[in-house]
Structure formats: C-alpha cells, structure tokens
Amino acid sequence: MSQMLGKQSIKLDTKVYIMGAGSAVGPKEGEGPLGACFDHVFEDPMAQADSWEEAESELQKEAARIALKKAKLKPQELRYVFAGDLLAQSIASSFGVEDLQVPLFGLFGACSTMGESLSLGAMTVAGGYAGHVLCLTSSHFASAEKEFRFPLGYGNQRPLSASWTVTGSGACVLGLERGKVCITGITTGKIVDKGIKDSLNMGACMAGAAADTIYHHFHDFERNPEDYDKIITGDLGSVGREILCKLLGEKGYDIAPNHTDCGILIYDPETQDTHAGGSGCGCAASVLAAHILPELTKGDWKRVLFVPTGALLSKVSFAEGNTVPGIAHAVVLERGVE
Amino acid sequence: MSQMLGKQSIKLDTKVYIMGAGSAVGPKEGEGPLGACFDHVFEDPMAQADSWEEAESELQKEAARIALKKAKLKPQELRYVFAGDLLAQSIASSFGVEDLQVPLFGLFGACSTMGESLSLGAMTVAGGYAGHVLCLTSSHFASAEKEFRFPLGYGNQRPLSASWTVTGSGACVLGLERGKVCITGITTGKIVDKGIKDSLNMGACMAGAAADTIYHHFHDFERNPEDYDKIITGDLGSVGREILCKLLGEKGYDIAPNHTDCGILIYDPETQDTHAGGSGCGCAASVLAAHILPELTKGDWKRVLFVPTGALLSKVSFAEGNTVPGIAHAVVLERGVE
Numbered sequence: 001m002s003q004m005l006g007k008q009s010i011k012l013d014t015k016v017y018i019m020g021a022g023s024a025v026g027p028k029e030g031e032g033p034l035g036a037c038f039d040h041v042f043e044d045p046m047a048q049a050d051s052w053e054e055a056e057s058e059l060q061k062e063a064a065r066i067a068l069k070k071a072k073l074k075p076q077e078l079r080y081v082f083a084g085d086l087l088a089q090s091i092a093s094s095f096g097v098e099d100l101q102v103p104l105f106g107l108f109g110a111c112s113t114m115g116e117s118l119s120l121g122a123m124t125v126a127g128g129y130a131g132h133v134l135c136l137t138s139s140h141f142a143s144a145e146k147e148f149r150f151p152l153g154y155g156n157q158r159p160l161s162a163s164w165t166v167t168g169s170g171a172c173v174l175g176l177e178r179g180k181v182c183i184t185g186i187t188t189g190k191i192v193d194k195g196i197k198d199s200l201n202m203g204a205c206m207a208g209a210a211a212d213t214i215y216h217h218f219h220d221f222e223r224n225p226e227d228y229d230k231i232i233t234g235d236l237g238s239v240g241r242e243i244l245c246k247l248l249g250e251k252g253y254d255i256a257p258n259h260t261d262c263g264i265l266i267y268d269p270e271t272q273d274t275h276a277g278g279s280g281c282g283c284a285a286s287v288l289a290a291h292i293l294p295e296l297t298k299g300d301w302k303r304v305l306f307v308p309t310g311a312l313l314s315k316v317s318f319a320e321g322n323t324v325p326g327i328a329h330a331v332v333l334e335r336g337v338e
Numbered sequence: 339m340s341q342m343l344g345k346q347s348i349k350l351d352t353k354v355y356i357m358g359a360g361s362a363v364g365p366k367e368g369e370g371p372l373g374a375c376f377d378h379v380f381e382d383p384m385a386q387a388d389s390w391e392e393a394e395s396e397l398q399k400e401a402a403r404i405a406l407k408k409a410k411l412k413p414q415e416l417r418y419v420f421a422g423d424l425l426a427q428s429i430a431s432s433f434g435v436e437d438l439q440v441p442l443f444g445l446f447g448a449c450s451t452m453g454e455s456l457s458l459g460a461m462t463v464a465g466g467y468a469g470h471v472l473c474l475t476s477s478h479f480a481s482a483e484k485e486f487r488f489p490l491g492y493g494n495q496r497p498l499s500a501s502w503t504v505t506g507s508g509a510c511v512l513g514l515e516r517g518k519v520c521i522t523g524i525t526t527g528k529i530v531d532k533g534i535k536d537s538l539n540m541g542a543c544m545a546g547a548a549a550d551t552i553y554h555h556f557h558d559f560e561r562n563p564e565d566y567d568k569i570i571t572g573d574l575g576s577v578g579r580e581i582l583c584k585l586l587g588e589k590g591y592d593i594a595p596n597h598t599d600c601g602i603l604i605y606d607p608e609t610q611d612t613h614a615g616g617s618g619c620g621c622a623a624s625v626l627a628a629h630i631l632p633e634l635t636k637g638d639w640k641r642v643l644f645v646p647t648g649a650l651l652s653k654v655s656f657a658e659g660n661t662v663p664g665i666a667h668a669v670v671l672e673r674g675v676e
Contacts (some may be wrong), residue, residue, distance in 0.1 A: 002466055004417070008441045010467055051658050079342070080526065088426030088485075089652035090446045094529060094663055103346045103526035104665060105454055106446040108428045116443055120458065127465030128340055129348055147426075147654075188418065188441035191432060314427035316485075320389050325432055327442060 002126055006220030009187040014126040017179035017336055018172050022066025023289035024059045026167030032267045037290035039066045045142065045167055053091055056140035059169035060096030064136055067171035075100045079130035082121045084113040085138050085281050087147055092138050110310030111235050113137045114170060114285040115329030121174045122183040131175060138169035139280025148199060148315055161201035163237045163263055163279035170285025178336065180297040185332035187217035193325035199318050203240025203276050206309040209326030210236060211247035214307060217330045218253060225255045229301035232292060234284035234308035235263035237277030262287035284308040296335050304333045340464055344558030347525040352464040355517035355674055356510050360404025361627035362397045364505030370605045375628035377404045383505055391429055394478035397507035398434030402474055405509035413438040417468035420459045422451040423476050423619050425485055430476050448648030449573050451475045452508060452623040453667030459512045460521040469513060476507035477618025486537060486653055499539035501575045501601055501617035508623025516674060518635040523670035525555035531663035537656050541578025541614050544647040547664030548574060549585035552645060555668045556591060563593045567639035570630060572622035572646035573601035575615030600625035622646040634673050642671045
C-alpha cells in the first residue's frame with residue numbers, strides 16, 4: 001500500500017519497478033555529451049516523416065518500442081499509457097501512441113510531464129489497477145519553436161537565457177516484477193507563479209516551482225539533500241539552476257553539491273550553441289532513460305530525486321500579456337533489490 | 339480495493355463518492371433547456387475578464403468554488419486537482435486552478451477530459467492516495483473557435499453537422515465520505531481513428547471511440563444496456579448519436595432507448611441555432627453537475643454510464659491533413675447508500 005506524507009507526497013510501500021526504458025533522439029542530441037548513451041539516434045531530424053509534428057510522434061514510437069523490448073512485453077500486455085507532450089492538444093502523443101491500441105490517459109504538465117506520468121503510472125501499478133503501464137513523453141526542437149516562438153526560417157536571435165528544445169523522447173515501462181530501479185516516492189507539484197513573462201527564459205519561469213516541490217519533498221519525507229546521491233531537475237538549464245540553488249539556500253537547503261539538471265547534461269555549451277541548456281518534455285525523459293537509470297542500475301547512485309520541471313507557456317496567454325507559471329513533479333528513484 | 343476487469347476496466351470495491359459538484363455556464367447555456375439547473379449563469383460571456391481565455395478560467399474558478407462549498411471543504415483540504423481543457427497548453431486550467439494552490443495533475447483528453455479526470459480522481463481516492471480530490475474541466479465557445487476554427491468576426495457559416503462549444507465548467511469533489519452518488523466502475527478508452535478529417539463534424543470523429551469504449555465496458559462488466567437507467571455520452575450531438583447507435587447495433591447492443599447525450603440536452607435545437615448540439619470539455623462536465631447527478635440524487639435513476647467523448651483535433655494536425663482521432667472514457671455512477 002502507500003502512505004500519504006505531509007501535504008503533497010506519497011511513499012509507495014509497494015515498490016514499482018522500471019522494467020524497461022527507451023530513448024530516441026535527434027542528431028544534435030546524438031552529438032552531445034550523452035550521445036553514446038541514447039538507445040536510438042535518428043540521423044534525420046524529420047525521422048523520415050512529413051512534418052515536424054509527425055517526426056515527434058516517430059520519436060515516441062521508437063522510444064516506446066525500445067522500452068517494451070527491454071521489458072520483454074508486447075503492447076497488448078500494457079494496461080495503460082500515460083503520455084503527453086508540449087504541442088497544442090498533445091498531437092505528438094495522440095498520433096504517437098495510436099498504433100499501440102492501449103487505454104490512454106493523456107497528460108499535460110509542460111516539460112514536467114515525465115514526472116507526472118511516472119507519478120500516476122506508479123500510483124496506478126502500486127494501487128493494483130494495472131500490471132504494466134507505459135510512461136511516455138517527447139519534444140522536438142522544430143515543432144516546439146513553431147508552437148511557441150518564431151518560424152525557424154526567420155532566424156531569430158536567441159538570448160543567452162534561452163534553452164534549446166530537445167528533439168527526443170523517453171519511455172518507461174512500470175510494473176511489479178523486480179528490476180534494478182524502483183519508484184519509492186512521489187511529490188506532486190503545485191502551480192508556482194513568480195510573475196515572470198519571458199518566454200525566452202524558461203529556467204527562471206520554472207525555478208520557483210522546482211524549489212517549492214523539492215522543499216516540500218524534503219519536508220514531507222523528513223529528508224535532506226545529502227539523503228540523495230543526485231537531485232536532478234528536468235530542464236532548468238544554467239540560469240534556472242542558479243535560481244533554484246539560491247531559493248533553496250534561503251530555505252536552509254544547500255543542494256548545489258549534488259544537484260544537476262538534464263538540460264545541462266544533454267548538450268555541450270562550448271560547442272553546441274544551446275545557451276542555457278536543453279529543455280522540453282523529451283529532455284528529462286530521454287536523459288532519464290539514457291543516463292539516470294543506467295547510473296542507478298550500475299549502482300553508482302543508490303537514490304536519486306528526479307524532478308522534471310514545466311513552464312506553463314502558451315503563445316496565446318503569452319501574447320495576451322500573461323505570466324508563465326511553473327510546475328514541477330518529483331519522483332524518488334532507488335536502486336531496487338535484484 | 340479494486341478489481342481489474344477485462345482489458346480496460348476497473349471495478350471499484352471501495353466506493354468513491356461525489357461529495358459536491360458545481361456548474362458555471364455562459365448566458366446561452368442559461369437560456370437552454372437546462373438553464374435553471376446550473377449553479378451559476380454568467381450574464382456576461384466574458385465573465386468580466388479581459389480575454390476569452392481568462393473568462394474560461396473564471397468559469398473554472400466559480401465551478402470549483404461551488405463544488406467545494408457543497409462538499410463543505412476548503413481548498414487546502416484537497417490533496418490533488420485533476421484538471422484540463424481544450425486550449426493549447428491547457429491555459430484555462432493553469433490560470434483557473436492556480437489560486438487553489440493544490441498539487442495539480444494536468445490532463446488532456448479533449449472533450450473526454452471529465453471522464454479522464456473522474457477516472458483518475460476515483461482511482462486516487464480509492465487507492466488511498468488522497469482524502470479528497472477535485473475534478474475540473476471547462477470550455478468556452480469563443481476561446482475554442484479561436485483555437486480551432488475561424489475568428490468570430492469572420493462570420494463563417496457552420497454546416498449542420500457542426501456543434502456549438504459550450505461556455506461552461508463543471509467540477510466534482512470526490513472523497514470516501516458518504517454522499518448520494520458514487521463512482522463504482524471505470525472503462526478507459528483507447529484512441530479510435532476512423533480516418534475522418536472534418537473538423538466541423540466532431541460527432542462523427544468521436545462516435546467510433548464512444549462505441550468502442552461502451553462495447554468494452556459491457557464486455558468487461560458483463561452488463562447490457564438495460565443494466566443502466568441512462569447511458570449518457572459527452573458531446574456526440576445528433577450526428578454522433580446516430581452513428582454510435584448504429585455501430586453498437588452492429589455489435590448486438592441496442593442502446594437507443596436509454597441513450598442520451600449532454601450535447602443534445604444542453605441546447606434547444608429549434609431556437610438556439612446550435613445545429614448538431616453542444617460540445618467541449620465544459621459540456622459533459624456542466625451537464626453532469628447540473629442534471630445527471632441531481633437525477634441520481636433524487637433516485638429517478640439508480641445507475642448511469644457517463645461517457646465523455648473527445649475529438650483529438652488540433653489546428654496544426656488538421657492543417658497538415660491529418661485525421662481527427664477520437665477517445666472516450668466511461669465512468670459508472672450509482673446512487674449510493676445514504
């Protein structure tokens with residue numbers, strides 16, 4: 001069963017294992033520091049599809065296929081898919097999971113969606129509602145720029161606070177069968193709105209939400225930063241990381257020594273011109289599958305706090321002068337008993 | 339606890355009660371056949387906000403406020419909000435629930451979102467993960483037309499198959515405390531894509547998904563149409579209803595005698611010029627709160643199958659020539675023991 005901790009956390013006493021994980025990314029991500037870790041690197045950012053959106057769906061299909069293969073399961077052995085992405089009406093997911101023909105819970109948590117997906121997926125499995133579920137998210141640089149900012153052909157200059165949306169997808173199959181990594185805790189985030197309106201500084205928009213969720217996580221679980229080998233946020237990038245460490249420092253928690261961020265890990269800032277780092281639903285999800293889970297599996301890390309972060313931006317609310325609120329969902333990942 | 343039934347259903351043995359429900363709608367809905375049943379009718383479709391999107395958030399705030407009041411709970415007594423809407427990046431929900439400051443699971447299931455929200459909300463409460471949760475969705479005629487179709491000022495003619503997006507929101511507070519109506523079963527839908535590409539015939543896009551979910555519901559629960567006092571789909575309208583009844587007829591189920599649809603109930607086709615009927619996330623949600631739950635509470639109905647239906651349309655996928663797949667999520671509502 002499970003225990004409710006504090007105001008926003010759950011401790012899962014039934015261990016939910018990540019039975020298989022898959023990552024599929026574009027060529028730029030393949031050239032980055034984690035390039036060799038991804039399961040599949042598409043040489044063509046269009047993934048041989050007819051549009052950027054369809055390419056993003058192809059990334060999802062490939063990540064899901066690999067996760068299922070590693071979990072030694074067929075799609076029909078999944079009870080639910082928990083999927084989402086950044087595009088309007090989540091079309092990358094709708095067309096990405098359609099062929100699986102599995103009952104779908106569509107999610108939207110902006111770039112925090114992998115945290116939301118793993119949370120609900122783990123609750124569903126631990127609660128006895130499903131034997132196996134698939135958690136899946138994606139993003140694509142070109143579909144995201146089209147959705148949120150400027151046409152690529154316009155060649156807009158990007159400020160140094162801007163992040164680069166990851167072309168990638170990550171998928172995890174969850175179940176009760178023993179694996180090497182399990183989900184043991186969940187802290188679900190509230191919307192945190194610091195009044196920031198800069199769509200080219202997502203790190204600043206999300207840092208407050210990340211700080212709030214991590215603060216409540218420590219409080220609810222009665223833990224400290226040193227109880228984790230790593231605290232890994234989703235896509236704060238270098239700007240957001242600095243703000244996060246400062247905000248948590250003000251609350252008495254020094255996370256800087258063991259904090260890192262998927263957006264910082266995925267690109268080389270010296271050679272890849274990605275400014276503040278990587279972002280997008282696919283950033284946290286693909287780095288989880290390609291880097292975090294393997295490090296836990298090897299045993300280098302015993303316990304990680306994985307905190308995908310989302311900026312609740314839309315071009316409509318942005319154009320109407322609204323703020324960009326943030327949200328962050330934390331999941332405790334532990335090396336399981338084999 | 340709960341039981342998994344068949345491939346896509348759950349029977350909840352722990353009864354989850356709808357402790358309070360609220361509805362808030364616009365003036366056109368107030369003039370319709372259910373006008374007197376809604377908790378709050380805004381005289382101004384802008385709800386005194388600065389934009390259509392913000393007006394939609396105001397509808398959510400009002401529906402949530404009423405549901406909480408009826409449940410005799412404060413926002414801080416909620417453990418989660420499960421919310422979603424039709425707009426890109428779910429901004430009506432982000433700005434609608436921000437003030438509640440409750441951990442949020444953002445959902446996207448197009449107009450089926452209230453079914454998804456009630457399903458996950460009930461699973462969460464029955465699973466011991468929460469004492470109380472809020473399920474909330476909305477839509478707004480003007481924000482939806484802007485999002486999906488034509489500028490209102492353009493005065494586009496609408497074919498008779500078109501539906502009219504409901505300006506409205508519905509909210510339910512779920513918990514284990516005894517109430518008059520409880521959720522006893524869930525059938526989660528798969529994406530069903532019949533290849534239809536007409537964004538002005540949502541009923542046809544969704545009917546296949548509704549038929550699939552209802553068919554699997556009957557199969558998984560070993561029930562027949564006559565086991566329900568009413569089978570109520572979300573927003574198929576008159577065109578979709580005809581297709582649904584035909585598709586289920588081909589499978590041997592005659593649901594026509596006790597089927598109705600929230601989109602058919604909410605407007606008067608003779609006087610309100612709404613063609614095939616109402617649609618939108620707010621259609622099923624507001625009719626649930628204003629009409630379905632009161633009928634169950636009165637005892638006129640003992641058991642209802644509530645099936646919100648969604649068309650996974652986006653203007654991008656539509657413009658790229660893609661189909662409009664459908665999805666439908668079914669929830670069994672029963673008059674509870676007092």
